[in-house]
Amino acid sequence: MTKLSGAKPRIGLLGTGPWAARTHAPALAAHDGVEFVGVWGRRPEAAAELAAGCGTTAYDDVDALFEACDAVAFALPPDVQAPLAVRAAAADCHLLLDKPVATTVAAAREVADAAGLAGVASVVFCTLRFAEPTAGWIEEQAAAGGWFLGEAHWLGSLFAPGSTSAYAASPWRRDKGGLWDVGPHVLSVYLPILGDVTEVTSVDGPGDTRHLVLRHASGASSTATLTLSAPPEAAEAALTLFGERGRAAMPAWDGAVGAFGGAVDALLEAARTGVPHGCDARFGARLTEILTEAEAEQAAGPTGPSEPAA
Structure with a gap:
């Protein structure tokens, strides 16, 4: 694996969008374990403004930024992120990716394959896997085992009438909805605890709402209701497991900046040890496969009962 240079x-x-400005850039600027060397964006003026606010350098040439870095973090739409991640891996940069890695299976697998071929570490920033105390809770429940089923809902209100969210104008979120935006978060908790998804059923709800029923390799089943269209008063994210020891509710977490710092730590550890993190690009590609299956299954619609024979 490509090693990190220096201490x-x-x-x-x-x-350079809201997610980069509010989470990634502040976390990188505050992290004692890295040197935040620069920012690149599709809008040079936005890159210059964000870089100036963080005391770092704006780059007009993304390949020049790759050359100056040991690792790169991404805060881009998924299908912009994926081809740039392949280029970054080829330039020997370790990858701190955003979720979803891509919205096509081919592109997500290409990122994972590129990281493997180049021998670079990768981490996908699924917030709950790195936030405290949810990260510790996930590890505890995975070690405990014996779970029978899971129930989750992530009710965002980005698209609710009157929403002032800076993320509401995001074209890819408008196109793909809560399934692709918040679905990776829920799956990133379920898979390490209940096992890989072996079967998916998807049903539409109001707005962009999707109701998923999942079968897992452990034999457990789970549900997930995902939306960005909930009324603000109903906005909530929760996940509960049921099993041999009763029930376990996922604890609350506080913001994404600290969680992103945890993801940076995880990437550095993977790069230094050569041991892949459980939430790496290969895992990110698996999330894209599951979400694609859910999208396709829902689009096909119910088959309904067969017609009786004449």
Whole structure:
């Protein structure tokens, strides 16, 4: 695996939107274990503004940023992220990816394959896997085992009438909805605890709402209701497991900046040890496969009962 250079690895940021400005850039600027060397964006003026606010350098040439870095973090739409991640891996940069890695299976697998071929570490920033105390809770429940079923809902209100969210104008979120935006978060909790998904059923709800029923390799089943269209008063994210020891409710977490710092730590550890993290690009590709299956299964619609013979 490509090793990190020096005691303080150099990391760059690709992306200048609200997610980059509110989470990635502040976390990288505050992280004692990395040197935040620069920002690249599709809008040079936004890159210059974000870089100036963080005391780092704006890059007009993304390949020049790759050359200056040991690792790069992504805060870009998924299908912009994927081909740039392949280029970054080829430039020997470790990858801190956003979820979903891509919205096509081919593109997500290409990222995972590129990271493997280049021997670079990768981490996908699924917030719950790195936030405290949810990260510890996931590990505890995975170790405990004996779970029978899971129930989850992630009710966002980005698309609710009157929403002022800075993320509401995101074209890819408008196109793909809560299934692809918050679905990876729920799956990133279920899979390490209940096992891989072996069967998916998907049903539409109001707005962009999707109701998923999942079968897992452990034999457990789970449900997930995902939306970005809930009324603000109903917005909530929760996940509960049921099993041999009763029930376990996932604890609350506080914000994404600290969680992103945890994801940086995880990437550095994977790069230094050569041991892949459980939420790496290969895992991210699996999430894309599951979400694609849910999308296709829902699009096909119910087959309904067969017609009786004449």
